Amino acid sequence: MKKTHIIIVLLLSVIWSCDKDLLDRDPVSEVAPENFFIKASDLELYTNNFYRMFPEEGIYNGDRAADNIIETTLSEEMRGARIVPTTKKNEGWSWEYLRDINYFLENYERCEDEAAKKHFGGVARFFRAWFYFDKLRRFGDVPWYEQTIDPTDEEALQKPRDPRGSVTDKIIEDLDFAIENLDDNTQAFRITKWTALALKSRVGLYEGTYMKYRGMDGYEKYLTASYQASEQLMNDSPYKIYSTGNTKEDYMVFFASHDAITDEMILARQFLTSQAVDHKANYYMTTSSYGRPGMPKDLVNSYLNADGSRFTDNPDHNSMSFTEEMTNRDPRLSQTVRAPGYTRMGENITLPPNMGATVTGYQPIKFVNEPQYDTYDESITDLPLFRYAEVLLNYAEAKAELGILTQADLDVSIKLIRDRVGMPNIQMAEANATPDPFMADQYLNINGANKGVILEIRRERRIELYMEDFRWDDIVRWKAGQKITRPLRGLYLPGAGEYDLEGDGDIDIVLYEGDAPDNQVDGIQYLKINSDVFLDADNLIDPHPTFNNRTFDEDKDYLYPIPRVELQLNPNLEQNPGW
Template identity: 40%
Template sequence: MKKIVSLFSITLILLLSACNDDYMDRFPETSIGTENFFQSEEDLKMFIYNLYSFPGVNEYGDDGYNTTDNAANTGSTEMKNIMLSSNPSSATISGGWNWSTLRNINLFLENFEKAGLPEDLAAHYEGLARFFRARFYMDKVQRFSDVPWYDQVIGSSDEELLFKGRDPRDFVVQKIFEDYEFASNHVKADQPTGAVNKWVVLAYKARHALYEGTFRKYHAELELQGSADTYLQIARDAAKEIMDNGGFSIHNTGNPDSDYGSLFNSQDLTSNPEIIFANIHEDQVKNSGWWEWMFGNYEVSPSKDLLQSYLMTDGSFYTSQPDYETKPFVEEFENRDPRLMQTYAYPGYELVNTATYSQGGGIYVQQLQKNFTGYHQIKGFINNTEQTVQNGVDFPVLRFAETLLIYAEARAELGELTQDDLDITINALRDRAGMPHMTMDPPVDPIQEARYPNITTSQKNELLEIRRERRVELALEGYRFDDIMRWEAGKVLEKEPKGIYFSGLGKHDLTGDGIEDIVLLDLGESIPGAGDKETNELGETLIYYRVGPQDSDASFYISGDNEGFMESIKDRGSFVTPKYYYRPIPQTHTTVNPNLTQIFGWE
């Protein structure tokens, strides 16, 4: 049955359906007219709802659109353009310098007391606004580092404020966590379905403290390494408060082959014990915006590198197997962590929703094309043709799984991790997947160690495996780019994403039934006409491809001479350290305000 949404959620959905411009036409941004608003709790509620802005189903593509080692992308992305450019500058990188949301938040904070609410209720609404301000500013710090701090509404005559320069990152982040501290102490825990509550505040506080603590630890150019532990401790403590008092648990019904994947195609996450916060959708009320890009060969495709990070079912490293790099598609999925086959389309997968997939439905035989890896993603894919189902899928904005990963990572970075910590965090996730437990002092995977050569904690071995677990558990949910940035691992972005490996020309099985499905031809050969193509033992017509190098007229590109990996792109460019961990302030703004200077080599 379709979920029943509370009256609060319906109101919220309707409000979120309206654009900010329409809203601000009704409630002026300036102090003019504020005497007619902020008069009641209902006024405060309505204003706060307008600040709600949380991720949705498009997040499932962000590991590709943000450029990471988890996915390839044929489209134009900011990081790809930067890395391929001979001289990226503030004239060509112009995004992110928008402050209208902050103005709205500060307008609220200057006026909310007019409602005359009881002290604890007024503090709740102040906490909500300060939570949104903390989120807003953390986004700015992650992109620009030093930014001007504003905690008041700026008028057109406030020249000193309008033309101020950047404030130091350390100062701004201290202000951010003052806001988080107030919000986590005053936003109420018991709120209606779909509303921000204490646990949402703590989850973002933990996430952003982990980001800041690890960013400071691994980015010597900031000269803030001495304060890294302060934020790692905040992350640890915020996560532990959720773990001890939030009442959340990992969704585990004892079905390791489906429990994980069910989180990403659910029509109702409101009662799921793992969900701290969901973006709730209802058909024809607030549609999810979901569409079939995952099976339309539309720009993004998962990488072999991510696939190789998943462990074997016995807990051993996939990359420890002989010839692991050259295993054919079918063998890559044998005896693997069950989360792999709930993330990647696997041999034998039955495809129903074929709206943008010309290869057709039935048992999955992937469509192989130029500039793609050959892998398809099923995490977040709605394998159902009903529009009402697609419109109504909920998105898990905050999962308890992330909280557990934050706690484990913070403890390891601080050198405090114990087996008990692993059992209540990493091993809770592995229990859901039916995987062996992680123990202290695990063996080191040389592939993982080479990926992160700068780890300095005394618990390096443990941290390497915690990072693996984070990559696998949160794969293709949009976390990977921020993780690479905070770990100072930008060089991994230079590696071109590999796709499926083919041992040579001829016939290949892609479904796992031992019967060939496709034929690879030399670039000099021609694909037979419809009446001349062979059929396999099942009576299915074989699918033919001409393979060759990049820039040829092949059906898809392959790395070697008629054997090798599918290639998605020729070159990802170079990652310049530390410059590319930050973005320039757009030139249009530095021209107007010359006090806004560039940092870390940007011009």
């Protein structure tokens, strides 16, 4: 059964409206520090509010913004259609949580419980790092505040943006404090030392590669911080890759589990029907009325064959039938999208892809469990915020980008991830000797002796972390924006005719032109060409035929614009380049 739900909406939020901004909130101490911050329970109660900063079902927003999940409507990022917002509403330029964190840090040392003071001080410093890492990724340079602001303090209110390098250093400083002071137990829904190490691993990799691929000096220290934090977690923590030895199901089961599997889950967002805390993953991926998400064909093509050879080395890889291309592949493919033989959890009826629920024909199933949770806002799978596999990937990538990766490093990182599904490990010498041309065409700015192995780590990262909110950030830090302007394609369906998508001899789809066929059979999907489905010149599904000439502005699109009203409120702020 579920663990007791963690209450993250704290009593203080009744007093502190989340509509207030850092720059216009009353500085009067809403909670008198001489009467609060005394007991361990006071510190816990206060810091519980910070957990509201974590995303809910937005766990896959970074995939929807980029080229991992294609929907009926393309994101503004994919269309190149972002504009400068007028106000800060839902645009990321919000500071209320920072004020709450800094208020806590100014007062928590009044606590009489030394152990609690140490731990919850670490919790607050973790969340300040989380807060600023979000701002850094979105806006680049941002003002750094580590104290509450009096509304009469014009100098603080008119503060200019601090350089991203100094902001990153402050984030690392906060995380180092958190690592030193947080409890080192394992709790799937609470911040611990291991969560702070995982975030430091993530921050260091992000900023290190962001700088490296823009020719900025000093990137090495961040990549070093990343792999060292990863290594500490790998050596000292109890985490491991979840595996029962069932290579055909373990990856899928891990994400469809009702309860976070704590072997691998470092931190998760908890969901409980009994507390009316649910999300929409099942509904999102099974209904025809909510985005119709689909995996793009270029990602399907990225999955290796089951023996570790490259699927795209076959010159016919774009003209195989669905059953052919799904056969003898990396088992994660059939555990991430509907493939021949797919059944819902708790049922034994095989189901082909539902073309009404996916625009590409490759229908995602990650996080999907029993049909009883298919209705809107009924899913209860705990969603990952940090898991051990990401740390292993960060470790390998950071070392590869520094030029110090060895085969032994891959053996203690990528190999563990691939062992779960019975896939061969990356062989560094082979990868560097013959870089995959398919992968190299996707990431044009990789050079040097480690080009091949970096490409393989990027392949692994996109596959393993699919739908976990990393893809947009990866595109940005690798300076690979042109990747998301590439053509978007789906299943190969060579024109009008009947198609068996399960290989069982039964017809699953009929494509037709002109009038719909008479005497339609229940259970068969009938799709009209150039109406229900569009095919390109190579007979691949084109989910967005009117958006095949998308653009990405290399000079501005890696960052988001600051809302206009904020520039008016603080004339010392400067807008991001190009906006």
